[in-house]
Amino acid sequence: MAAVKSFRSRDTVSTIMMLSDQSDMPVRKPPLSKQLWKGMAVSDCFYNPARFGVEYHPATRVTEADFDRHLLTLSSGEKVRYEQLLIATGLQPRRLPGDCAEAVYFNSLADFRRVRQKLAAGGSAVVIGGGLLGVELASSLSANGIRVKLVISSEAPLTGYLSEPLAVRIRARLQAAGIECITGRRAIRLEPGGRVQLSDGKQLDADVVIPVIGQQPSVDFVSHDPEVSRHGLAVDARLRIKGLEDVFACGDVARFGVQASSFRHEENALRSGAAAGRNLAGDDVQFKPSSFLYSEFLDMRLESIGVGNAAEMKAIGEDWSDSKEQGICILTEDDLVRRVSMVNYRMDSETAEMLSSRLIGRSAEADQLQIVRTVLKPAA
Ligand SMILES: Cc1cc2nc3c(=O)[nH]c(=O)nc-3n(C[C@H](O)[C@H](O)[C@H](O)COP(=O)(O)OP(=O)(O)OC[C@H]3O[C@@H](n4cnc5c(N)ncnc54)[C@H](O)[C@@H]3O)c2cc1C
Known part of the structure; x- marks a missing residue:
């Protein structure tokens, strides 16, 4: 469109x-x-x-x-x-081996309607995947009174975007909201009856199973x-x-x-x-991709610029305020800034672009956290 x-x-x-x-x-x-x-x-x-x-x-x-x-x-x-x-x-x-009538590979309005209809009278859901979509869906279902288990292959959710301490805080918030986080295990197979086989030999059952393990x-x-x-x-x-x-x-x-x-x-x-x-239409526009992303779950917002998997990077700057529940992390690889992620800040796309050009791909410097704080201050 x-x-x-x-x-x-x-x-x-x-x-x-x-x-x-x-x-x-x-x-x-x-x-x-x-x-x-x-x-x-x-x-x-x-x-x-x-x-x-x-x-x-x-x-x-x-x-x-x-x-x-x-x-x-x-x-x-x-x-x-x-x-x-x-x-x-x-x-x-992406699909898991096996299948069941309770599985919904969530990607469209039809999928939203299917999940809502299956859980109209309450019930339980297993959400498989601790990425953005998994965390969003687990939060939304839980807020609608559904008993939710969230299967996360690492120890905390969103480790592709956040440094470990920030990811652990998000896990604590999900748990406090009543979501059972099943960490350090993978779902390996779906079976009839809404059954999910886990990598440690255990199994989970639910009225709806939502695998969000990548696309x-x-x-x-x-x-x-x-x-x-x-x-x-x-x-x-x-x-x-x-x-x-x-x-x-x-x-x-x-x-x-x-x-x-x-x-x-x-x-x-x-x-x-x-x-x-x-x-x-015949113009000659050169396009430069934007890495800016946002996500919302519980009453929180995550924003990120940059590329690559945070789990493979080193956090060189980190900030977290318990009272405001706001956090920033600057992640590097080979001493270059690759990703900057923020919890509970809000940028517009121009700010994201400006911050990207000032930080992403640059050598890691001690003052970069201060740059992010200064830029984000009016928007916070
Ligand atoms: C549930 C959900 C939540 C999301 N939340 C966020 C978010 O919070 N923040 C964010 O930045 N991004 C989010 N995203 C990602 C964002 O929606 C996508 O980046 C964006 O929709 C991509 O747009 P697109 O036009 O490339 O593809 P799509 O929006 O996926 O549209 C592609 C369309 O093509 C149709 N299609 C595919 N193959 C064929 C075919 N062979 N013939 C005919 N039609 C076909 C598909 O059915 C679909 O309708 C979310 C994605 C999902 C699924």
Whole structure:
């Protein structure tokens, strides 16, 4: 939708056809694990393609792309011809071995509805994965009176984004909210009856099981190359797929650099979409990816800039205020700042960009924590 909007600001006459395998209107995904559980109306997270003169085709899955002939094949067998193509198919959840009727691989509005319906009369849930999505869903379900067990493979959640002491504080907050954190173990298999086998031989049972153990680009209609399936479609600075003149990609499915997964967030999806839309309309916009991400769980907010896995980095600056429950950590690798994460601060995207250019990739210095504190002060 970001691409459609910026394309239309340049070109009001060309036909835009939008194909989606979802039966709903296009939806903003972040509310699915947060605000929708706090009473936000489903209609408030829809985008409206008709506003931009888009021919929207829901429940239409693309199964094959023939770039030479400019043809897409749909699951119905129908063919669609295009002049220019934008691929924005996002990510799909990684799956665990085994299956059960209680499992929901949470990624869409339909999944939100399924979980809500299964737990309408209360009950229990096992959420598998201590990343952003796992923590958000565990918090939202628990706040709705569901008994939640959260399976975390490390000792604390969010260790990909936070230094250990900050991650341990988040674990304590989740536990205080009534979420049972099962740490240091992996879920290895799903079995009928909502049963989850753990790596230590134990098992958990629940009314709903939500595995959120990672995601991978939805590219099977383009390529089965394991490199592409893992990292996405490599694009150049103008968001063209390398080697193709008239095919662009944006958002989570695109690969902007080596650390592909560090750019799979809403801010980068919106910005890359906006740039791709202008380039489709004939502009020449160079895109620089944004690593800025945010997450909300319980009454807390996490924001982060930078790339890479915090669990493999060294924290060189760390701050935590118990009274305000605010924290900052600066994480380095090979003496270079790679990631800066904040708990209960709020930046706008310009501040995030400015902070990124001042800190990310720079040598670690003693005054960097002070820089972050100063920059964030007015926003805190
Ligand atoms: C539950 C949830 C919560 C999130 N919360 C946050 C957050 O708090 N902060 C944040 O920064 N980011 C968050 N994200 C990530 C953010 O939503 C994504 O970065 C963003 O949606 C990416 O946009 P996109 O357009 O690239 O892909 P998507 O929004 O995933 O859209 C891709 C669309 O393409 C469709 N599609 C896929 N394959 C095909 C096909 N072959 N044919 C037709 N259609 C197809 C998909 O069904 C989907 O509708 C969250 C994601 C989820 C799932």
